[in-house]
Amino acid sequence: MTRLLAGQDIAHQIEQKYPEAVVDAQPEFAMVKADKLIDVCTFLRDGDLDFKFLNSLTAVDRLDAFEIVYHMTSISLNQMGSIKISTSEREKPVFPSVTSVWPGAHLQEREAYDLMGIVFEGHPDLRRIFLWEGFAGWPLRKDYLNMPGHMAGLERFPGEPGKKLEGRGNVDA
Amino acid sequence: MEDTGTVVAFWALAIITIGSAFMVAAVRNLIHAVVFLVLSFLGVAGLYITLSADFVGVVQILIYSGAIAILVIFAIVLTPQAGRDNAETSMRLPAVVLSGLVATMLGYASIDTNWSISDRPGFEETASAIGVALLDKYILPFEIAAALMLVAMLGAIIIVRDEGTEGAAED
Amino acid sequence: MSVDLEHYLMVGAILFAIGLYLALAKRNFVGVLMGIELMFNAANLTLIAFSRFVESESPIDGHVFVVFVVTVAAAEAAVALAIAVLLYRVRDTVDVDKANLLKW
């Protein structure tokens, strides 16, 4: 059975090496600072945690912030953990790319860029992947095509308390 | 040769041969030129067969149409960035004059000479006769031709071999 | 109407002239090569014609000679191909006018 490392454990390990890197620690994840990301990831990969395998990389639009979620596995120790980074920048969120640490992040970062509009600095080939070049907007963002009838999320369901979106279209982005 | 079939065949094949040879000179596209060259070779092979030289005719198809035309195609496709056009140099006019003169001279000589024509029929079986002649009367030229082939093959390999990448040539 | 030696010789002569023109006038190396092949063919045709028509003790000799010529032509074509490739590699062209290293 894979041991699911709590975010606090991972945060503890990271703090021993990089004291200021961790922002927050929850049972599911540890939130780290974006500018320390490469260091932290290299440490996670080569350190005692041995997270050599990057399961999944994805972005979440929290409306007030963009989060990138990393799920990692150690094959030799059979354990798993998750870290996150976050930014409140909306127009052009920029994060460091982890392709130098895990080459497997290549396509997943391109996917996140394509659908969520997140720029990964240091990515060797950051282009649209599913959509065509010149596609307007970032479709997985919650405010994509912010117009009536195309309201994202729960407002589609009658009687459901959805989160109110502010009038922010990103079609021109 | 007064056999109607042979006469018709001769004129048809002669027209094909000379016409395609002319087209080799006339067309602009080198690939088209090669196709006409093959057609010309096939015409010559047909002429051989009207001369009852069926072995040589078949060898003509095999070597010229099958092998040499392919070598020419290889020469074209192995030189990709070079021009694929079939243009003439500035020596065009002298060449026309010279080849016209040669044709006139040869034609005049062939008509004017009094050949000692024999009236024997065509060859019955040429392949075995050629084989016997090659290995009996012409054994020395035969061996020399074999050596020539070998030398040509080795020479071709050595010419195109790249000295700089001896190791890379292995793979 | 009949077909005689002179007819074949005329075809050979015209073929030879066209080949000569190609060899002299063509700019492309491959064009020159094709001209030479046509000249070989013209010579072969006359040889076979002589072998068929002319009085001789062993008429098959013409055919034997043609076999030798074909051999030489094959060897020549192989070497010419090699030269074309080398020329292209060294000079980046197969224009025979540009292959003038030995001009002076």
Next chain:
Amino acid sequence: MTLKSEPYVINVGPQHPSTHGVFRLRLTMDGEKIIDAEMIIGYLHRSMEKLAEERTYTQNIPFTDRTDYLAAMTGNLAYVMAVEKMMEIDVPERADWLRTIMAELQRFASHCMAVGTFANDCGTWQTPVMHMIRDREKILDLFEMACGARLTTNYMRIGGVSRDIPPEFLPALAVLLKDLPKRVKEYEDLLLNNEIIIARSRGIAKLTPEEAIAYSLSGPMLRGSGVAWDLRKADPYAAYDKVEFDIAVGTNGDAYDRFAVRMAEMLQSLRILEQCADMITEGPIHARMSTSTVQPVGDPVAPLVIRPPEGEAYARIESPRGELGFYIVSDGGIAPYRFHIRAPSFINLTPLKKMTVGATIADAVVVLGSVDIVVGEVDR
């Protein structure tokens, strides 16, 4: 002999016999040799992740059929496991067994197609794939028996499975289990020892174990590179902790090894299925959920609308193509706030350039066959 030659570009796809879907490979060639490769995907992009945000949790199950349409059952399973993980639902034992049976049948069916089309890519003119389709059809018959559908099954439910198997299911499975191992062994003899297939796939697209791990490869790609890693063993879900099976690994990391691993896994799947058929228990097939999560519509046993607590979950299973993960974020509503599929076909394509550059165009087709992509899953 080196010659200056013009590099030229050829497009393998989007319409091409061996791209396994609408997939485009843009190859820059030097003669027969590939000097650059770029994949262009998205022709089948249906924006499932966005659509899922506007549908309830139960409505999303059919979407998971249509990502990896050759392995709908495993897609269903991974998704419902992610929701169950978020809601902390314990699935009844019989449902676990049924899920295991379906997932393994699906793995066998999917590997049938993978192995068959790989042989097709090696140039066997349709024969192996037709034989494989025969076996797959039998399994699809079983699916039809269980849930009425053959390809897009929509069988799993959050908290269990949609319906119990009919009484004739297990006898039919037993007949199949008697028949299939012989066939698979025959295929192994015919294909694995085929001199031409060996010549075509040995040493093609080699990846070392370190590279395979770094590129986040999973499934037969990872095991073909010699890493004994199988989520059914590493992180057992459903009833996999109760059955015995072996992990199949290759030792060279080339296309041939991936092929051999799939072949071996087919036999292991049959082994698991035999144990499942013996050990399956009676009982309920659906968990009872607390009423707070199933309002306002639906009954506690088969809820139409559920409301997981705020939070997030990442659940992963070993799909036929590798680690199929679902990352779901809930804001406490009736639809997922974020729905992300970690698609193994997509991520297994990451080292495509590394695998194809330097090979010939004929090899590129074999490489693509050995990755075993399903374009529905690549593009989602």
Next chain:
Amino acid sequence: MPILAKWYDFRDLGNAIGALQDQILDWGAPDWVPYVVSGIIGVVGILLWLLVSQIIFIWIERRVIGLMHNRIGPNRVGPMGLLQGVADAIKLLLKEAITPRATDTILFWAAPIAIFIPAMVVFAVIPFGEGMVLSDLDVGVLFFVAIGSINTIAVFAAGWSSNNKFALIGAMRQIAMLISYELVQVFAILGVVIMVGSMRMVDFVEWQSGNDVWMFAIQPLALVAFIIAGLVEVNRSPADISEAESELIAGFHTEYSGIKFGFFYAAEYFATFALCGVIVTLFMGGWTLWGLEEWVPGFLIFLTKLYAVFFIFIWARGTLPRLRIDQLMAFSWKFLLELMFVNILVVGLETLIWREGGYDAATVLPIFAAINWVLAIGLAIFWARMLGHGTASSAGKRATLTQELGAIYYEGAGTPGA
């Protein structure tokens, strides 16, 4: 009325044609008329036979491959689907013949015709029965090889003029393949020619019926090499590398549609029939079958054998994977050609001993056959081993089974066939 005297002797259609020729001369026609008439009859007869055979064999091939695939195959058009070929032909005729804009139009249209002609011309030298050969050339076998080599130009023209990269790759592959395998083919034939002492097609049949043995029994190696080289030449699976479906879509005829494609399709079948005819003539006794030809028309025996050989081609198509182009070339240059050298050497020695010693054919041929079979099998295995095939390191390996999670099994570099 000579035509009435012989027409019923249908064991040999040549008789009937000879009778017809005599009849025409009797009517006082000029000497070239029977020549032309019999030629036209022969050509039309062969063409009709080819078309009917092709239509039936498309059906047979699809049904047989269907059986190999566990499916039924065409069964809708006509009884048991027999008219499927006709339906296909009509469909191809009625389809729009698309000429893409950027093609080299003249060559694009000329190529299907050019590939069709050699496939037809070859039948001139194939003896369908006693006296049933259009032109009994002195150098019949060489003619077959020579005509086969013209194919190359047509294929190249098709691939080049299509202005499609897949087509061009296919055409270049075809040229490279044909050059390699022509050599093997010629050497395979040479062994037979040495033993028979002639290149005339009829002489092969007469030698085999005279010695009561099929050449296949004496020179198995030559037959196998000839069949493999023939597979390459007629471009059928597993050597259909120049039109490899899974790689090049349709290779050199990717851009062809409608009746132009139909020409390529038909030419492939015609060339295969011709190849089967040559195989039957050279290695399987032609129209003779140990005296049965006295009772059954020779051409029926010939056709039966031809169709039996065709089945081998269908079988190979249904079962074998396709090689890569470099592997196919290596197979020719490194393997088949060497075996053919040895074969020629051995056959030459045997023929020399036979001729010089003046032995009886019935005593020496069994010995030669035994020697050659042992040599063929032994040499093939030995040479394959020398090239690194059939050894433990090149054999297929099943996946390793393990319970050890997270362990790494990797042998590293140094695999064969890389």
